Amino acid sequence: MMMPPLWQLMLVAGLAALVCRLGGYLAMRFLPASPRLDAALRATPVAVMAGITAMALAAGGLVEALALGAAVALTALTRNDVGAAVAGVAVAAGLRALGL
């Protein structure tokens, strides 16, 4: 089967990406505000952050666990989340440079 021309593939893929970026935001217009919706929206970011962390731990090994453990521990100690995250990445790069 012939592939469609490149510009058509890119147009369709670009439109699909646009639908995903705007769709959720626009759809929320039609959801009536309620305390339950409020609670759901407030819980979502933390749940997603925990999910991303858990998947990285499950896919990784010792290096990943130490790096993310450092990020969490440093955040708890310093309350500087950005600095702690960068430090966590540096821990991973350092340990990998050592051959771990």
Next chain:
Amino acid sequence: MTRAPFTWAGFRRGLRMGLALGLPILVYGLAFGMVAAQVQIGWATALGMSVTIFSGSAQLALVSLMQGGTATLWTAAAAVLVINARYLLFGATLRPWLSAAGPARALPSLLLLGDANWIATMRAAERGEEDRAYLAGTGVMLMTGWLTGTLIGAVFGSVLPDPRALGADLMLPAFAASMMTVMVRSRAALIPVAVGAGAALVVAQLAGHAWGIVGAGVAGAAVAALTARPGGRG
């Protein structure tokens, strides 16, 4: 209704945050550019994909469809929709905060939405960031990193560092872990953490990483909705 602030000052705060997020994304852009070069996609096409799709995993999926000769308009659209479905969730959660800027500012800002700056913006909003230009500021840095990386990778190919050696693969998890840690302010907030982590692991096992993110968000939201006390602040 008065509009929320949308100023240069907020945009610059976003840019500053985006600097930390954009560097690892540049490294991933290099990797995508290299893949594109290997399969003989020219630099201009690779750059065009990075502008219009702006999602590493979706772009790699599209390239592999093209390489395998199985790309049709349907498979291309489906691949991007399936991989980027999480952005539907991200946009929905941004609505209460972002809509105060009005649609003419909110919708263009959403074009610059990515995983990393969604996390950073939700964290900023929780901390009390009022300026809605923050999202666009972080997004411009992500886009700049992504396009710069794509271009360099597509042109210079194989002279580039391995993203893993630089720890770039852990940027998103490290930010997620740190920002989650500051946002858990009560014992009750540990419930979405546990639900999100558990759901992500199960769903990722069945349907892959991108759906793991969706699973975490949907499960966390569902449990919070079901356990919310009607009339109370949950």
